[in-house]
Amino acid sequence: MKTVDELLARLADLHGRTAETPMFNPVFQLSLDLSRKLEGGEMTLDQIEALIAELEVDALEERAARLARMVEPMDVDANSADLAGAFEEGDFATFAKRWQSPQLHAVFTAHPTFLLTPGQSDAVAEAASGDGTIDAACVGQERPDITLPYEHERAMRAIGHAQGARDAIVGQILDHARRTWPDEWHALAPLPFRFATWVGYDMDGRTDITWSASIGFRLAEKAERLARYVAALRDIDADHALLGELVPAADYAAERAEDFAGDLTDPAALSVAANRLTASDPRKLLSLARYIDALEDEARGSEDGARAVRLKTLAAAMRADGLGMGWIHFRVNAKQLHNAIRRRLDPEGNLDLASKGAVVHLRRAIADVTPRASNFGALAIEASTAIRQFLAMAQILRHVDADAPIRMLIAECEEPATVLAALYFAKLFGIEDKVDVSPLFETETALEHGGRLLDELLAEEVYQDYARRRGRVAIQTGFSDAGRFVGQVPASLAIERLQGRLAGAMAANGLTGAAALIFNTHGESMGRGAHPTNFRDRLEWPLSPWARRRFARAGIALEPEVSFQGGDGYLWFATPDLARATLTRIAALRPAETDPDAPVDPFYRRTDLSLDFYRAVKEEQRDHLESRTYSRAITAFGLGLLNSTGSRVSRRQSDLSADREMSLRQIRAIPHNSILQQLGFPVNVISGIGHAAEGSYEEIGQLLSESPRGRQLMRLARSANALASVKTVAAYGELFNSAYWASRPYRGTESHLAPACEALSEYLVKDDRVGTFRRLASRLRVDVMKFHRLMDFVPDDAPTPDREDKRRMIGVLQALRLALLQTMFIRAVSVPVFSRANDVSRDDVLEMVFTLRVDEALAQLRRAYPVSFPRIDRFDLTEQTDWPDGADEGYEAIHRDFIGPIERAHALSLRISTAIANIFGAHG
Template identity: 70%
Template sequence: MNPKIAELHDRLRELHSRTRETPLFNPVFQLGLEFSRKLETGEIDLAEINSLVSALECEGLQARAQKLDRLLAPMAPDANLKVFEEQPEDFASFAARWNNPLLHVVFTAHPTFLLTPAQAGAVAKAATEGEVDGDTACVAPHERTMITLDSEHDAAMSAMSRAQGARDRIVRTLFEQARGKWPSEWKSFAPTPVRLATWVGYDMDGRTDIGWNTSIRYRLQEKAERLASYAAMLAQDAPEIAGRLSAAAEHTGEMAAMFAKDLSDPALLSHTANSLTADNPAKIVSLAPVISELEAMADDADEDTATTLLTAAAAMRADGLGMGLIHFRVNSSQLQNAIRRRVDPESKLDLSSQAALNTIRTALEDVTPLNANFAALAIEGSTAIRQFLAMQQILKHIDADAPIRMLIAECEQPQTVLAALYFAKLFGIEDKVDVSPLFETEAALEHGGRFLDALLAEDEYRTYARKRGRVCIQTGFSDAGRFVGQIPASLAIERLQGRLADAMKANGLSGKDGADVAALIFNTHGESMGRGAHPASMKDRLEWPLSPWARRRFVRAGIRLEPEVSFQGGDGYLWFGTPELALATLSRIAENPPTDADPDAPTDQFYRRTDLSLDFYRAIRRVQNMHLVSATYSRAITAFGLGLLNDTGSRRSRRQSDLASDRKMSLRQIRAIPHNAILQQLGYPVNIIAGFGTAAENNIEEIAELLSTSERGKQLLRLVRAADALASIKTVAAYGELFNSAYWASRPYRGTEKHLTDPCLILADYLTKDDRVGTFRRLASRLRVDAMHLHKLMDAIPGATDEWGPATTDREHKRRSIGVLQALRLALLQHMFLKAVQVPVFSRSNDISREDVLEMVFTLRIDDALSQMRRAFPTSFPSIDDFEIAEDSQYPDGSDSGYHAIRRDFIDPIENAYALVLRIGTAIANEFGAHG
């Protein structure tokens, strides 16, 4: 450890010991004050703080690499391929195990691109090479570049490419095992151990910046890239097919380039569309003939050649003409607006009513399919209809074989799913589109069981499900974890999944009814504990969103499971950051297959003792809801706006608002991921921990017994313990003290900082009416009471504190490092506040006053504040030498040097300090293991 950091750890430990003498003493704030005093006297400067931040950044990056190593080891390819060498006794069982995917892996792009590409690469390299404690992961911070949809798509494709390579190695290993044991049967083997998919560029929920031609362009780019990789796989053993695939890749690349142009000109659009739809010898729309050719060639080839050919065929069968399958996503309101145009143009129906259901049902029965073209797509104004038109064009002209998912966000009524089916039938693509409602809102989780009962009772839906061979749902953990709490959300999702099994069984869609209909459950958690990623082990990570209890419900009903999970953004792509990491990730999945469950396993006590577990669940949820509706919680979470966070994605984290609304920002204005990220930055993962202790308050002994004897209960404990190991209520309280008028008035009181008297008094006067200090104190008090109940519960559970991964010494080191980071940031924020109030008074401009600029600084809208300050104090002026005027001038006489001193002494330090604040935010998120 860096010697200076070690000293700070020791100092923080010493300060913590003083809380025994004075319970209200805040060691984090005290350390921040010590930094602040040194900074304001010049004993240290921002360059020295930069050095400390760099050392702690290195620790954070090492922590990310250590987490990957802990969850994925071993990394050696040979060791991981051995996972796939165990075989059942007969070929039929072997084929049945691998012909259907163990998991669908979806590469999504929510705003979690926390690390720069160089940092992500260094972390992946360190984990791959086993150098997690050295300097391999430590990359000096570079200037953050703007994250665009294109950069997100490029990153997703790179991760998918590595996943494809890992899967190819697995498939080849499986073929080699099969040919050695079943020489007469192995060539009929068609393994698909993992499917890959993405929604990057196809997810329209919450954004308006993705045009239809963007999605078409991406699909063509993906097709061109995949055709080229197929050709490379076959270049040696099937050169003629490889040549055709290469020509198709080149042709597709040309089409992608055409769709990258501005197609607002009808003539250009017409030319582009006609070029894509025209017959061309190089055009391939289906891989079915190619797969048949490869299989026929394999019949007559030697074993090694046949293995290569069949491995390529397996990849084609899994991915189609793209890097993987694609997921479009729209919001339910977009679909409702679209269906109203078709069935209720006069807006007389309540779309949630039985009358609307009857109307949509009749329309669905009577719909006549319509063909459409790119012109129809270009002029369509409805987002939802535009997505179905885009899907029709993709299926006609890009990939006729690969199914497409249609995800519906905030879907709370069966009518919305039937509306999606209506449009799928209207455009003749219902046999290739899987409609999937998302259950994530509080209402959707509460009423989801009844929703599924009603939906699966619809004749048209059951006919559709049998045709597609699956019933698809999506369960979300981000918004659910924000509005319900992560533990109640996970338990509610678990019950909903069980209700799906019951509904399928009740409506004749189970294997025991002779129906070959799978249950495809897409769990869209992320990498953070706050978004449903269990940090303790790979087993916990895979069981948390789809528990053994829920799996058994499907197994017992004879329903095949198709589990699906998302790997979100930069955080998620790290799992596939190198070929070795990708293989290790898929190997750990194969060791803990989410499709498996023992139907004869004894019932976990957590589900048997529902008199306890349901009350426990409801009590946690009540506490979480209390925070959600509390003005105190909302004000604390939004006190700094989103200013503690880096931009981590191309989708906006919040809606635009003015200064007045900033002061009363609602939690619903902030998306789930930044909400969770703010909790990390303030030091306490409320949406994980809160309520767990209070829920057991009146029944500690029985709850402790239940949690300690139940596998599901132990899993809950491991999650809470992992979050609590990083949590600090003192840190939450410390941020409130920044707005304490008495603190600022008292700071120079003893004469120790006379040079700060004036700015401190200005801050003290300005903050006399500010509510944030009281807000943070109230929140910290509530959290402390709840935490005391949690500690009492933990004390009643033998070994509860040892229920998850890293050793106690590692946890304490991590806590101290986070504490030092928080103290440094508190000092930097004080530095920014002091500098801001020392900027000379300037006149109001564009309705922005000096007080508005100060409030921008306090809510960390620093870019806006700096812009206003620079407007008020410019340093660049037109020069008189720029003009060729005949008449002489003695003015300017050189006595006015402009505002360079104000820039140097006040404005630039604020900018430099804020850059360090954001870097500290990245380091803290790395210690938590993910952003948000």
């Protein structure tokens, strides 16, 4: 078993034994086979690494193939033909209406999902765009530090490719209009896509982003965008008159970005940078309106049709992006706003923000507020995070870009008063006409009561006036925490009902003249795209046709917005060809539109079945979340199965000293989902579906089969189940089985391991994890049996012929990791006993290894067993000494035999984590 093919064949043979012995675990048995060879000297860690490297390449090729399948065709001519096919016949007014409003707002966010190295991301993108093969040189690369500047650079790279793809699409739209309506086409102002980012501006759950960093990022984006406008204009005409203004403006923006890139904690340094930015300067550009008009006028007067199209394409880019790479989203938590508004209006702390009285109080405060001037000094000394964000927005609008609106996202928003508090601060600092306040509905409470919040908020006259002025009502719905706390399927159904309530509330309160901007942040299920089968499903999962029809029937314009998150999202825009294919698929699918007269989906008509189904799945998911068994299993290894994939911490701030008592609410949604995949079973996607159909398999199966939405739900569940393995979940528990370790050297098979196995057996005899994993596996197995029974009545819309190949690949990867974990356990327990130091004992170190806090464990072992000591001959002393009387010796053997192998096995285990995530299609 020294090749991947041999391991795959061995696993297939072992699976055959489950027919004879149902409780037999092929994954764990293969791990034991490997462990015996490793501990017996028949295999080395070098050979294990070679096997992992081969499987890493296969997993990357699997990811590339999925990416290509989702966006194909990739060929530029084919995409031009597809876009041309979306130009339906009709009059100019109909054509202009369709292409002058965005089909999609794309937001480039940076949750911790940068799993791949830059080289691996590039390799996947090139393989998806080419022949599908991955160069093996990209695996085993050192992972970069995922810092905020790194995330911002990757976001800007992706947006740059997206801008180029949009320019190509806009150029084709304009050229079609020019040829079809030669007398009218100059009136066309295409805007098929908008782009935005919150990288550098998202303060929810983190305190490490300074206000000066946000200003610096915005200035850097301005400089980069102006440079791109300059390059585009030079490409049209190297001597164009407007270059005399745009080039100095780009240079000025770059200089100001450099000012804000340094340390501004010193008031003197800040004063210099701020005064340079706020001073009058002929190069200081705050609006592109004059340049857009000039380009449009020039195009109108040009007799060269191709040149006119290019001029109008540049004007369209300026109209879409303004003086930045895109729009920006600030984000704060509702609690931060509550603290700020209490400090301002209720210093005594007597106001209950959940009360009607708070709304009345805020309504009056908004009406009476007098706008206040502010400067960078006020921003520097402001202690409140929320107020600081509004002050930063005010400075950006005043001194960076006066035209582009800014989104203010409010996480965990559960009360109308929270939104009104944001409106109060926007008006207080004179920016309410440029800020779109957007509550986020993601927690179970927010989804349950979100409809009431929207009804009450939109009934407020002060909010209605604000929405009409802005021309839109903005909300955000998130699938990450929702999918974690109520399950992915119930979350999707709850979110679409909330979106429907928004349509009803807008209609009821006379806001049909405003657009509905719905930002869906996708979230965790089978990766950050939420739905893995095709691009239509990816777009419809967060904003279903049913929800879209609610807005269409009410006559409300819809502005869909989705996130492309981190390493997963940026892959869609990793090359110009991928970006062009991605935007073409979206343009052809038209997510902002729907047929209001489409027949009713049976899923929404047969609510006697579908609501019960929804509630039952949700109840099962809630039971898991509240179960001590589930919590203990998910946190059994802490976060040690995962690579660090972002600059935002994976744990919420809390007491992290005891992993044994770690709460699921301490782990963020992305790592929670990732751990499920690493343990072998996406509980939050699959569980509960079989249970919900019990007793009505045929009836529920028929409903799901007849319903487009039902089939979409099942395509997600089936894709997760195709990679899931209850046996793998059970295998992880066997690592903590005292009886296994006691039996392993039975009959002298591995007598050299007898002391280590005996020590492990004795240490783990009271450990609860083996029982925990067994109970969880049993519960999952029962539900999966019911799931398969239901699936017998639901046709498979997206069969995967290579399903078993991928399952075997994951199985081999899991077996390799289990073998590596056994190597780590054996060596950890074999380290000689050392004296207690710094309140850390040997048992503490063992527990660190068992919960995969390996870096901490190794730090303690290195402290206990140093490899070098201070040497006497380093001192230049005249007095002689006979001590020490021998050569200084360190603990090189302990490092070679124990510490080094543990460190290397852990590093290889994390490479396996990456490979498994790639097969699942996830980056978290």
